[in-house]
Amino acid sequence: MKREVTAYIGLGSNLGDRLGYLQSAVDCLHETDGIRVTRVSRVYETAPVGLSEQPDFLNLVAEVRTTLSAETILDVLLSVERSLRRVRLVRWGPRTIDLDLLLYGEETINRPSLTVPHPRMTERAFVLIPLGELAGNHPIPGTDATVGEWITRLPAEEGIRLFEGRISLPERKKEPDTV
Ligand SMILES: Nc1ncnc2c1ncn2[C@@H]1O[C@H](COP(=O)(O)OP(=O)(O)OP(=O)(O)O)[C@@H](O)[C@H]1O
Numbered sequence: 001m002k003r004e005v006t007a008y009i010g011l012g013s014n015l016g017d018r019l020g021y022l023q024s025a026v027d028c029l030h031e032t033d034g035i036r037v038t039r040v041s042r043v044y045e046t047a048p049v050g051l052s053e054q055p056d057f058l059n060l061v062a063e064v065r066t067t068l069s070a071e072t073i074l075d076v077l078l079s080v081e082r083s084l085r086r087v088r089l090v091r092w093g094p095r096t097i098d099l100d101l102l103l104y105g106e107e108t109i110n111r112p113s114l115t116v117p118h119p120r121m122t123e124r125a126f127v128l129i130p131l132g133e134l135a136g137n138h139p140i141p142g143t144d145a146t147v148g149e150w151i152t153r154l155p156a157e158e159g160i161r162l163f164e165g166r167i168s169l170p171e172r173k174k175e176p177d178t179v
C-alpha cells in the first residue's frame with residue numbers, strides 16, 4: 001500500500017460562473033488517480049486582496065487524501081487550471097479558477113516552483129477561515145501556531161462572508177479491486 005497523505009487545497013474564482021468553476025475543479029481533482037477529495041469547507045464570498053479593482057471572489061478549501069507527491073499535485077493543480085481555461089493577465093488579478101497547495105501533511109517544501117505551506121496563507125482570511133472549518137488544530141509547519149491560532153491573529157474578519165451556494169462532495173471513488 002502506498003503512503004497516503006492528507007493535503008489541503010485552496011480554491012478561488014472571481015470570473016464567470018464562479019460556483020460552477022469551483023465545483024468543476026473539485027470534481028476534476030477527485031477524478032484524478034491518486035487523489036480523493038474527502039471534505040470541503042463551506043464557500044465564502046471575499047473582497048479581493050492585493051489588487052482591489054476586481055470582482056469579489058468565491059473561496060473554499062478542499063481536504064484530499066493522496067498518494068501523489070507534492071510536486072505532482074502542483075502539476076495536477078496547474079493542469080486543472082488550464083482545463084478550466086483560466087484567464088489571468090496580471091498577478092493577483094481576476095481569474096476563472098485558482099488552485100493553491102496550502103498544506104501537504106506536516107511537510108515544508110522550499111523549491112523554486114513550489115513552497116509549502118503556501119507562503120501567504122497565514123495572512124489571508126480567505127484561506128484561513130475555510131481551512132479552519134476542516135483543520136483548526138493543524139499546525140502550520142515552519143510557524144509557531146495552528147490554523148486556529150493564526151485565525152485569531154487576523155486583523156479583523158472584514159471582507160469575508162458566507163456564501164449561500166455550496167460545493168457537493170463528489171461520489172465516493174470505487175476502490176480499484178472492486179471495479
Ligand atoms: N504552494 C503553492 N501552490 C500553488 N502554486 C505555487 C505554490 N508554491 C509556489 N507556487 C508557484 O506559484 C506559481 C504562480 O502561481 P499563481 O499564478 O497561482 O500565483 P497567484 O495566484 O497570482 O498568487 P498567490 O501565489 O499569491 O496566490 C505557480 O506556477 C507555482 O509554480
Ligand SMILES: Nc1nc2c(c(=O)[nH]1)N=C(CO)CN2
Binds near residue numbers: 049051126
Ligand atoms: N479574496 C481573494 N483575493 C485574492 C485571491 C483569492 O482567492 N481571494 N487570490 C489572489 C491570488 O492568488 C489574490 N487575491
